[in-house]
Amino acid sequence: MWCAAHTVATVDVDDFAWLIRQEDLDGIESARRHVTPEVLEDLVWLYWRLSKWLHKCLLINLLQDHWDPGLFTPVMLDMLRAPTDWHDEGLLDQVHWAQAVALAYVDERYDKFDTYWSDRDALRAAVEQARRERGITADTVADEPKAWGPYADEPVARLEQACKRGDIDTVLAALDSGLDVDTPLSLSTPMMHAVIRGHLDLALRLLERGASVRARWPYTGTTVLIRAAAHGHVPLIDAAVNRGASPDEAQDSGVTALYNAVSHGRLDAVRRLLDAGASVGTSPLFVAAAGGGHLEVAELLLAAGCGLEEVTSDGHTALAVAARSNEADAVDFLLAKGAAVDTRDASGRTPLMEAATRGCSRIVDRLLRAGADPSATDAEGRTARDLVGRRRTTEVLALLENTPKRGSRPWRGELLGFEYAYDEGRAARGGWPCAADCPGTATLLVAIHLVGVPHNRPGHNVNYGYTFLAVCTTCGTGRLETLDHDCWNDHEDEPWDLARVYTVTPEGVERVRVALRDCPQPENYACDCAVHAMFRESSSLERLLGDSRERSDPRE
Numbered sequence: 382m383w384c385a386a387h388t389v390a391t392v393d394v395d396d397f398a399w400l401i402r403q404e405d406l407d408g409i410e411s412a413r414r415h416v417t418p419e420v421l422e423d424l425v426w427l428y429w430r431l432s433k434w435l436h437k438c439l440l441i442n443l444l445q446d447h448w449d450p451g452l453f454t455p456v457m458l459d460m461l462r463a464p465t466d467w468h469d470e471g472l473l474d475q476v477h478w479a480q481a482v483a484l485a486y487v488d489e490r491y492d493k494f495d496t497y498w499s500d501r502d503a504l505r506a507a508v509e510q511a512r513r514e515r516g517i518t519a520d521t522v523a524d525e526p527k528a529w530g531p532y533a534d535e536p537v538a539r540l541e542q543a544c545k546r547g548d549i550d551t552v553l554a555a556l557d558s559g560l561d562v563d564t565p566l567s568l569s570t571p572m573m574h575a576v577i578r579g580h581l582d583l584a585l586r587l588l589e590r591g592a593s594v595r596a597r598w599p600y601t602g603t604t605v606l607i608r609a610a611a612h613g614h615v616p617l618i619d620a621a622v623n624r625g626a627s628p629d630e631a632q633d634s635g636v637t638a639l640y641n642a643v644s645h646g647r648l649d650a651v652r653r654l655l656d657a658g659a660s661v662g663t664s665p666l667f668v669a670a671a672g673g674g675h676l677e678v679a680e681l682l683l684a685a686g687c688g689l690e691e692v693t694s695d696g697h698t699a700l701a702v703a704a705r706s707n708e709a710d711a712v713d714f715l716l717a718k719g720a721a722v723d724t725r726d727a728s729g730r731t732p733l734m735e736a737a738t739r740g741c742s743r744i745v746d747r748l749l750r751a752g753a754d755p756s757a758t759d760a761e762g763r764t765a766r767d768l769v770g771r772r773r774t775t776e777v778l779a780l781l782e783n784t785p786k787r788g789s790r791p792w793r794g795e796l797l798g799f800e801y802a803y804d805e806g807r808a809a810r811g812g813w814p815c816a817a818d819c820p821g822t823a824t825l826l827v828a829i830h831l832v833g834v835p836h837n838r839p840g841h842n843v844n845y846g847y848t849f850l851a852v853c854t855t856c857g858t859g860r861l862e863t864l865d866h867d868c869w870n871d872h873e874d875e876p877w878d879l880a881r882v883y884t885v886t887p888e889g890v891e892r893v894r895v896a897l898r899d900c901p902q903p904e905n906y907a908c909d910c911a912v913h914a915m916f917r918e919s920s921s922l923e924r925l926l927g928d929s930r931e932r933s934d935p936r937e
Contacts, residue, residue, distance in 0.1 A: 394423035401431070401439045409439050416443050421452060428456050434463045435472050438479035445482045457483040461517050465505040477501060480508055487511065500612065501579055541566045547580030552587070562592045570596045576608040584609070585617050594626040602633035610638035610654060613647030618654065628659035643682070644668045646675035651682070661687045667702050676714050689720055696726035704744045705735035712747050722753045729760035730768075737765040742776040755781045813851050813860055816884040821855025826890070827897060828906040829916045833866075847906070848916075852890050859885030859893070 397420075400408045416424070421444070428440050441460055444453060460483040467473040481497035484507050497504040512519065532551070533539045540560055543551035552571065556562055563570050572592045575583040584605055588594065594605055606626040609617035618638075622628060631637045642650040643665040655661070666687045669679040683689065692698055700720040703711035712732075716722070723731050733753040736744035745765075749755065755765050766781045813823040833845035845866040852859050861883040885893075897903050900912040 394420060394427055397424060397440075397443060398427055401427075401436050404435065404439070406439070409442055413443055413446060416447065418447070421447060425452055425456055428459075435475055437463070438475040441479040441482055454487065457486045458515065458517060461487075461508055461511050461515075462519055464519060465508055477504055480504060484508065484511060536560055537564060537566065540564060540571060541574060544571045544574035544580070544583070545578060547575065547578065547583050549583050549586055552583060553590075556590055562587055562590045563596065569598055572596050572605055573598050576605050577603070579612065581609060581612055581614045581617050585614075585620055588617070588620045588624060594621045594624045597632075602631075604630050604632070604638075606630050607632055607636070607638045607641055610642035610647065610650050611645050613642065613645065613650045615649050615653055618650055618657075622657045628654050628657040640665055640668065643675065643678050646678055648675075648677050648681065651678050655681070655685050661685050666691070667693060667697075667699050676710060679711075679714060683718065689715070689718055690724065692724075692726070696728075698724045698732070700724070701726060701730075701732040701735055704732035704741065704748065705739055707736075707739065707741040707744060709743050709747065712744055716747065716751045722748060722751045723757060725759075729758070731757050731759075731765070733757070734759060734763075734765045734768050737777055737781065738768045738770050740770045740774065740777055742780060745777050745780045749780060813862075815853040815856060815858055816860035816882055817853065817856055817858040819853060819856045819858070821853040823851035823853045823858075823860045825904055826850045826852045826859070827893065827900070827903045827916065829913065830863075831906040849906075850885065850890075850893060857887035857890060859883075859887075859890040861885050 397412060397416075400412055424440060424443060428437060431437050431440065437460065441456070444456070447453075460479050463476050463480060465476070465480070467476060478498065481504055484497055484504070497507060511517065532542055536555060536558065537560065540552065540555040542548075543555065544566070552575075563572070566574060570592070572584055572587050573596050575581070575587060577598055584592075588605070592605075597604055604621075604626065606618060606621040606628075607630055609621060628639070629637060637659070639651065639654045639659045639661075642654060646669075651665075661682060666679060666682050666689070669675045669682055690698055693702070697705075698720065700712065700715045700722070701724065703715060723733075725731055730738075731753065733745065733748045733755065734757070736748060758764055759768075766778065769777050769781070815821045815823055828847075828849045830846065830848040832847075846864055848861075848863045850859055850861045863881050896912050896915070900908060900910050902908040902910070906913075
């Protein structure tokens, strides 16, 4: 364990190295809170000197609460080299945990961590895909996986081995030979061995053979229903409920089956549990909307009666949790549902203060546009401006000092540009606001440039950018918009997203229309015609527009 001698403020790399080499899992978990920015570089130095995958995984555990792309990326990519199949259960879990962290980190898909952790097949497939995309070669280092050994001759030991391996045929053969389906094993029952290791088809077969749904895993108190909910295995959920499992079952920590389904984004499982009578409570909404970005699940929970303004034990609403987690889509969702923007937690902090503290500039912008009060103070008399952290300080302070107009459209780079241009429902969405602030709507005239995938979308890898020109159907004014997104940018003098909107006069728009007569696909950014080639040269586009454009900020 992490002993009292190590609870002083300063902990150096040797203390962490000792815990890692002792393979002290409890000590590592306790030590995470002592990892400070000052020791991160030393920990990365230590990582490259470790020879065993288990030790590397334990060090990833220490790093996972921190964000330093330049320092951590090589480490996280290296973790993807670890073999994904281990027959040592403890090592298997450690490697899979670390690889789930690494995947979430390098692809910026933190909402996928729970999916990878609960679905090991999905994790293996994602690791293989990441290896192919990045040219990573798998390695075995010093602790090569060992093949399964032969089955034991003793029937109960043989049954336990088969349950651990998910070997359905051997398990059923053991039951056919006369063993009881609830035969006590070293750790609980065959059912528990199956569900803990994710062999849910085996668990379903055991239920069909009459296995008890009330068996619990001795370490956490989890049940077959709770595990089925986490995996989204609807047939197993139905079978457990039909055999008497309560839809409100909870493990020892109080986590329910519904909470597990929500936290993993299992929409069908959530729906099935609610249909079975599961109590909504309050906490699932925080997990769905804020922690995981599972907005379809959040919508379902609200419809089932989950309270929008319910609070956690420390007074945080779902909006506050989303704000402090930098979950932009969740913030937009909750604000659209009518979430109160200036609620206070136990320390008097508002969602705006939480976002400012963590340098979440996009969230600060959204909350200010929704009417958040930048002059509000917490229990110690501090405003959001007083609480601004070290990340993106300049940008956040600028927003707080020049509050955007209330009710104006929040800038959302992922919903602008070509996402709108090529979405079949763009007409129903109404296009973009007119750049001249008339009541009209701008529709796409020409898509000029697109690179990468938007942030928080599958396949996003650091950069995303676009350029397009839309024209107002009412006044004929053009909206020339560009975006350059770099989610690893952390310079105080340069924001996460560099966006510009230019107002183009109707005369300038007409010159573009004339040029587009020779373009076969104006809405196709990848068009290889001479007109698109000219537009992609900024100097050529500037000459074409001449004095007909005026720069503005998309937040205005």
